[in-house]
Amino acid sequence: MKAILKKIAIIINWPREYDMYEKLIKNLPYENFQILINDVKGFDRERLGNAKDIEELLINKGIKKYSFLKKNIGHQKFKIVLSTGEVCTHRLTVYSFLKWIYAQTFGRFLDFTNLSLILKKYFKRPFNADGKFSIPFSRWYPEKIISEISIKYPQGMDLNYIYPDKKWQKYFDIFLTHGSADTKMITKKFPTKKVFIIGYPRYADYVSERVDQIDLSEFNNNDLFDKNKETILWLPSHIKEESSYGQNILKWLKSLQISIDRYNVIIRPHPKTIKIFPELKKVLTDQKLIIDLKQDRKIGKLINFSKLILCDYGGPIFSSIYLEKNILLLNYLNNTKFVKDKINSFSFDIEARKFLTSCDMNIDSENLYKIIKKEITSDKLEKIKEIKNFYFGPKNKINNINDTSDFLIKMLKN
Secondary structure, eight states, X not given: OOOOEEEEEEEEOSTTHHHHHXXXXXXXXXXXXXXXXXXXXXXXXXXXXXXXXXXXXXXXXXXXXXXXXXXXXXXXXXXXXXXXXXXXXXXXXXXXXXXXXXXXXXIHHHHHTXXXXXXXXXXXXXXXXXXXXXXXXXXXXXXXXXXXXXXXOXXXXXXXXXXXXTTHHHHOSEEEESSHHHHHHHHHHOTTSEEEEOOOGGXXXXXSSOOOOOOOTTSXXXXXXXXXXXXXXXXXXXXXXXXXXXXXXXXXXXXXXXXXXXXXXXXXXXXXXHXXXXXXXXXXXXXXOEEOOOTTOOHHHHHHHOSEEEEOSSHHHHHHHHTTOEXXXXXXXXXXXXXXXXXXXXXXXXXXXXXXXXXXXXXXXXXXXXXXXXXXXXOOHHHHHHHHHHHHXXXXXXXXXXXXXXXXXXXXXX
């Protein structure tokens, strides 16, 4: 192992993570950081070709200071590593294999007899080890292997009330957070860990300034855009169940038909969904939707420009709240594992439905159009600001990008 390199290593696991880090990358002195592309192979189909996509993105951005994660593991240690924790490769261990055997036998029995629900009611956990959905692998976090100080970078406020993962206490020394909600949860679970609130640096330029126009040249079906119509942005989440790939989009198309005809509807499918279900692109093209497929899109600019944001679950709900936009939630099927897991873990995106308007899939096109029209014309700014304060806390508690850079550089020089 070489001597510790006095630099900040920034691990990028997905092309879209560049947008999360870009503000910080541009603010840090060039000589103080290095980007690490995650090229460690995993089992997720969504990761196929990921390292190549990230490298092409960095080259297009004119960034030359990068290397590959696999090359550094066991060979180079950095003073600081920033990571979203999404390296997410899996390792087969004796423990993970035995846990999987337990889940596939006793765990499935608990589910079949509904004993897991009774146990969860009394002990706050089902003791089924994920039952039939378990896998014989455990997650692997290499951040401490390549750093003296490992820092967990936040990747969205779409959390649940069992957040943070208890394993992180071992692998991360410091936690950067979006706001008051995730800060409280981390300090409660890891009282000895340092926390530093950074908000959403990638949205800093779009919180108070209105974006009046966007360049649609790289969008599919951009000729459908009518400057005399209001614009709706549809940000569906990725459902990681093979039988449900893209279904949270396809099952809503019929109900959205009138709205698609009367508004500019831009859809940005989740990059992971497109990666494993590329046929979806043709379906959406035929539906007269304007389609955004650019992996490193400045999503904050697109949200700011749009009059209404359609979401279902995940990070886009809270990105839109942070940017103080009108939001309509499109529900998915309650009997799916995806939604059941959200409900059972008391996820924030289920909780948000207490504050925001949501619609079920059985709504017809005319009634959905009426709701969308009302949401577009309603002044909900004060209500959205209240919801924003509930999750993110007061603005003066959030450190800006200069504060964040200074925090990291000071640590680097100590």
